[in-house]
Amino acid sequence: xxxxxxNINQHQDEAQLDDRVVETIxxxxxxxxxDLVDAPLPDRFFELLAELERRERDTxxxxxxxxxxx
Amino acid sequence: xxxxxxKTDLIAEMPNLRAFGVSLCGSASMADDLVQETLLRAxxxxxxxxxxxxxxAWLFTILRNIYYSNCRKSVREVQDSDGxxxxxxxxxxxxxxxxxxxxxRKALTKLPVEQREVLILVGxxxxxxxxxxxxxxxxxxxxxxxxxxxxxxxxxxxxWGARTEARGERSKLRRAG
Numbered sequence: 001x002x003x004x005x006x007n008i009n010q011h012q013d014e015a016q017l018d019d020r021v022v023e024t025i026x027x028x029x030x031x032x033x034x035d036l037v038d039a040p041l042p043d044r045f046f047e048l049l050a051e052l053e054r055r056e057r058d059t060x061x062x063x064x065x066x067x068x069x070x
Numbered sequence: 071x072x073x074x075x076x077k078t079d080l081i082a083e084m085p086n087l088r089a090f091g092v093s094l095c096g097s098a099s100m101a102d103d104l105v106q107e108t109l110l111r112a113x114x115x116x117x118x119x120x121x122x123x124x125x126x127a128w129l130f131t132i133l134r135n136i137y138y139s140n141c142r143k144s145v146r147e148v149q150d151s152d153g154x155x156x157x158x159x160x161x162x163x164x165x166x167x168x169x170x171x172x173x174x175r176k177a178l179t180k181l182p183v184e185q186r187e188v189l190i191l192v193g194x195x196x197x198x199x200x201x202x203x204x205x206x207x208x209x210x211x212x213x214x215x216x217x218x219x220x221x222x223x224x225x226x227x228x229x230w231g232a233r234t235e236a237r238g239e240r241s242k243l244r245r246a247g
Binding site for chain 1: 071081084088110113171178193195224230
């Protein structure tokens with residue numbers, strides 16, 4: 001069982017938030033998320049994909065085992 | 071080997087994958103590990119992806135599973151001591167003016183992760199309620215009630231009294247605009 005984190009206003013009326021509050025939250029959420037989406041990606045993601053691709057190409061280039069290795 | 075269009079789509083989804091990871095675990099460096107692991111799994115299981123469905127939702131599901139199975143406890147500890155987690159990632163000077171984004175981010179980190187992930191998924195990442203339900207392994211109704219609880223908790227954490235404060239936010243918006 002996970003410990004409950006729901007102790008802040010757990011039983012607060014959930015249906016009655018002002019539309020403008022909901023809208024403000026929505027805009028802040030998208031601003032938060034869009035900032036993260038726009039942040040530069042670490043090189044290591046691209047390096048990983050390039051490495052995976054290289055490995056697969058090497059394997060594919062050796063049909064039925066490597067002649068070059070003999 | 072995954073076909074080229076899968077690779078292209080995978081690369082195109084990386085920014086979203088990372089944004090979801092950071093939002094989920096609250097730590098940029100841990101999110102990068104999560105994304106890396108997700109890319110590895112997606113690459114090796116590409117043939118399990120059903121064309122025509124959302125690649126984003128599929129990747130989010132993988133990342134979330136890794137997060138919940140591996141990292142949750144340690145991530146929490148980091149998150150508590152790393153309240154300003156997202157600042158390092160943020161490109162400055164491009165913020166919404168009407169809400170202090172840093173305050174909002176701090177409030178987000180205080181939500182239970184079950185609520186935070188739903189807010190991010192449905193409210194920002196562009197996945198549907200149905201996809202969010204599939205990603206989280208729950209019913210759509212559960213997504214909706216978590217979303218509503220999450221909003222209420224955010225309001226409580228941010229100290230926005232519902233109506234008065236909404237008006238305050240509006241006037242700030244007018245002034246800024």
